[in-house]
Amino acid sequence: MIELEGLTKRYGEKVAVNNLSFTVRPGIITGFLGPNGAGKSTTMRMVLGLDRPTSGDVRIDGKHYDQLKDPLTYIGALLEAKAWHGGRSAYNHLLCLAQSNGIPASRVREVLDTVGLTAVARKKTKGFSLGMGQRLGIAGALLGDPRMLMFDEPVNGLDPEGIHWIRNLMKTLAAQGRTVFVSSHLMSEMALTADHLVVIGQGRLLADTSMAEFIAENSRSYVRIRTPQREQLLDALQGAGIKVAEPGAEALEVDGDIAQAVGELAARHQIVLHELSPQRASLEEAFMQLTAESVEYHAHDGQPPGAAPGQQQPGQPPQQPWGSDWKRG
Ligand SMILES: Nc1ncnc2c1ncn2[C@@H]1O[C@H](COP(=O)(O)OP(=O)(O)OP(=O)(O)O)[C@@H](O)[C@H]1O
Numbered sequence: 221m222i223e224l225e226g227l228t229k230r231y232g233e234k235v236a237v238n239n240l241s242f243t244v245r246p247g248i249i250t251g252f253l254g255p256n257g258a259g260k261s262t263t264m265r266m267v268l269g270l271d272r273p274t275s276g277d278v279r280i281d282g283k284h285y286d287q288l289k290d291p292l293t294y295i296g297a298l299l300e301a302k303a304w305h306g307g308r309s310a311y312n313h314l315l316c317l318a319q320s321n322g323i324p325a326s327r328v329r330e331v332l333d334t335v336g337l338t339a340v341a342r343k344k345t346k347g348f349s350l351g352m353g354q355r356l357g358i359a360g361a362l363l364g365d366p367r368m369l370m371f372d373e374p375v376n377g378l379d380p381e382g383i384h385w386i387r388n389l390m391k392t393l394a395a396q397g398r399t400v401f402v403s404s405h406l407m408s409e410m411a412l413t414a415d416h417l418v419v420i421g422q423g424r425l426l427a428d429t430s431m432a433e434f435i436a437e438n439s440r441s442y443v444r445i446r447t448p449q450r451e452q453l454l455d456a457l458q459g460a461g462i463k464v465a466e467p468g469a470e471a472l473e474v475d476g477d478i479a480q481a482v483g484e485l486a487a488r489h490q491i492v493l494h495e496l497s498p499q500r501a502s503l504e505e506a507f508m509q510l511t512a513e514s515v516e517y518h519a520h521d522g523q524p525p526g527a528a529p530g531q532q533q534p535g536q537p538p539q540q541p542w543g544s545d546w547k548r549g
Contacts, residue, residue, distance in 0.1 A: 221245055222267060222295075222368060222401060226276035229262050229423075236262040238423035239276065244401045246367065249394045251414030251431070252403040255511050259423040260403040261299070264372050267401075268297055280368065292321045292364030298357040298371045310348075310356050311341040314363060323364050331359040336385075350377040358389070368399040375409060387413050407507035411435070421511040438506030443479045445472045446495035447486070456489045457482070471495070 222244040229237040237259040244250045254260050265271040267278050269285035280288060280295055288294045308316070314328045332338050335355040340348075345356060354374060361369055371390070375383045390413060394400045404410050410417060410431070417434050419427040427434070447453045450472070457464050457474065462482070465473040474482060479498045486493050 246399040248415035249400040250416045251410035254420040295368040296361030296366040335359045351382045371402045440501045
C-alpha cells in the first residue's frame with residue numbers, strides 16, 4: 221500500500237499539494253486525476269522521496285522510500301519520459317540500473333521483451349521516439365519486479381496501439397495483485413483503465429471513490445426532445461407524471477432511458493417530434509464540473525481582438541467562447 225497522510229508541499233507562496241490523505245491499494249488500478257498543475261507529479265515525486273514534503277507523511281508498506289532496502293524491488297516508477305543518458309543503448313541503460321540496484325542482469329532481457337524493445341535493445345536511446353521512450357521508462361519501472369508501480373501520464377504522446385498496450389499492461393499488473401497508481405488529466409482515459417479514482421484540484425483532494433460509483437453518480441441518462449408543438453408536449457408529459465427540464469428555447473429534456481415511452485406518448489397525442497434522442501452525460505463533463513473551481517489555466521475567450529464578448533462579426537457565425545465548458549459549474 222501507498223499511504224499519504226496530510227501530505228503538503230509548498231514552493232514559496234505556491235501550495236502545490238495541500239493536505240492530501242488517501243491510500244493506494246493492491247490488486248487494482250488507482251487513477252490519479254487532476255487538471256494541469258493540480259499537483260499530481262509533485263505528489264508522485266514525494267512518494268519516491270525526490271521531493272521533501274513541507275508537512276505530512278507518505279509511506280510505502282509502512283516505510284519511507286529512503287528506508288526501503290533495494291527500493292526498485294518495492295516500487296517501480298515512470299515519472300519523466302527520457303530521463304536517461306541518450307548516448308547509451310536501451311540495454312546498457314537498463315543494465316546500469318540493474319547493477320546499481322542489486323538486480324540480476326538476466327532481468328534486463330526479460331523486461332526489454334515485455335515492453336517490445338528487444339529488436340532495438342542495442343540502439344542508442346537518443347534516437348528513440350516518444351513511444352519507444354515511454355516503453356523504455358516502463359521497462360525500468362518493471363526491472364525490479366516490484367509489487368507497486370507508479371506511472372505519471374504514461375499515455376501522453378502515444379499512438380493508439382501504444383495506448384492500448386499500456387492499458388493492458390496495467391490491467392495485467394493489477395490482476396497479478398500489484399498496486400498500480402497512474403496519473404492522467406483525461407477522465408475518458410481513466411474511465412477505461414482505473415478501478416478506483418482519486419481526483420485532485422489545486423493540490424486538494426476532491427474525490428476518492430470507486431470508478432463504478434463515480435460513473436453511477438455522474439453519467440445521468442436522459443432524453444432530448446425537440447418539437448414544434450412544445451406546449452402540447454409539455455402538457456402530455458406532465459399529464460403522464462414525467463418531469464421535464466427546459467434547458468433552452470429549443471429543446472426539452474426528460475430524465476431516464478425513456479425515449480420509447482416519450483415517442484409513444486407523443487404519437488397518442490398526435491404531436492410531431494423533430495428529435496427524440498437518448499443521451500448520456502459524459503464523465504469528462506462530470507470531471508470538469510468537479511474541478512471547475514480549481515482549474516489553473518483557463519482558455520481565453522477566443523474573441524478576435526477588438527470584438528466585444530458575444531458580438532457577431534459581419535459574415536461570421538456567432539462566437540462561442542472556447543473555455544466555456546471549463547468555467548461551467
Ligand atoms: N519545483 C517547483 N517550483 C515551483 N513550483 C513548482 C515546482 N514544481 C511544481 N510546481 C508548481 O506546483 C503545481 C503543481 O505542479 P505539478 O507538476 O505537480 O502538477 P501536475 O498535476 O502534475 O500537472 P501536469 O498535469 O500539468 O503535469 C504547479 O502550479 C506547478 O507550477
